[in-house]
Amino acid sequence: MQQPDTLSLVIITGMSGAGKTVAMQSFEDLGYFCVDNMPPSLLPKFWELVKESGKITKIALVIDLRSRAFYDEIISMLSSVDNSNFVSTKILFLDASNEELVSRYKETRRSHPLAMEGRLMDGILKERELLAEMRSRAQLVIDTSDLSPRQLREEIFDNFKVSDNPTFHLEIMSFGFKYGLPIDADIVMDVRFLPNPYYVPAYRNKTGLDKPVYDYVMAQPTTEEFYTRYLDLLRLIMPGYVNEGKTSMTIAIGCTGGQHRSVAIASRLAKDLGKEYPVDVTHRDMSKRKETVNRS
Structure with missing residues (x-):
């Protein structure tokens, strides 16, 4: 070594x-x-x-x-x-x-x-x-x-503290409300107001990581305005948490099943906030519906 x-x-x-x-x-x-x-x-x-x-x-x-x-x-x-x-x-x-x-x-x-x-x-x-x-x-x-x-x-x-080795990092998580709130989340955002790709037959078995589903979510009339305002809000408040001595924050994005909308929004947030902070992204419930179907 x-x-x-x-x-x-x-x-x-x-x-x-x-x-x-x-x-x-x-x-x-x-x-x-x-x-x-x-x-x-x-x-x-x-x-x-x-x-x-x-x-x-x-x-x-x-x-x-x-x-x-x-x-x-x-x-x-x-x-x-x-x-x-x-x-x-x-x-x-x-x-x-x-x-x-x-x-x-x-x-x-x-x-x-x-x-x-x-x-x-x-x-x-x-x-x-x-x-x-x-x-x-x-x-x-x-x-x-x-x-x-x-x-x-x-x-x-x-x-x-070494200036080029940031200690504050973000955990961004997608989840499904039907499976319960993540107990370790600091900030929770509900995106169930966005149209659900689940009701589009071609997208039902896909996830927000698939480009057609991601594009569908982002193309909705309310998505861009919501996303821009939410991203601006997070950018506004993150320095305050850093100044308060927090070393990490968990931002949870939830939709009904945690498969489509929350995954797409969480992925985009991770990409944008990752330009400013170290970011880990997880999709807690993305595969749970498929697992349930396979067991039935």
Whole structure:
């Protein structure tokens, strides 16, 4: 396997309760391969697997330093990584004030990993002491004391998002109302007001992917005006969803059986919106009527 020229590695560490879980989820949405709390002893083997695969180019490792021995292993691992031409490393350190960390632990009623049988504040101070050198090594320190999870996510996106690698994508789905609404849809449009090709004998057993059916749907007097206005509406609102931190949207187009009209409209939407966003298109119910006929 051909290995990537450079592997981008982000070490996510910091104070327990400072937001590492939110950070990991954010990096997943940025397309990173994320690993939570891998023991340092397994990292050499992990690197070998990554090199051999040649497919992973971005990794985020979440590391909690819960003992001095574990900490020493991590420092040793980072030293070896820093000397490698294969890996480009950044350390993201998440911090928060002692008062805020105490408040968060009280709210969740969880025990601090370094204060299982002692005072919460003792555990926080001990962890802060252990992490002092790691904090000084970090290329980016984010204080989450006054940040909501959404604001932390935005901060990470601002610092690690690659402009030529868009994270927002669209899922466009056609479906038939007779088979039920798709529960994962964010936006649903009903196109049953358009004339139904099912009642044209020559088109009954075809689908909206077949050119005669597609052309029939698009040639209807109301189709072009509807489609143009609907496309303009989607183009108007999509940037708002991006700004709100959404990483994907599912747009569902429904007709009666999910075979003709919805398939044609969904296919055209995927083509047009695909010029602006990454798009996946699926036709959930397109073949269900045929399957039912074949079983009868």
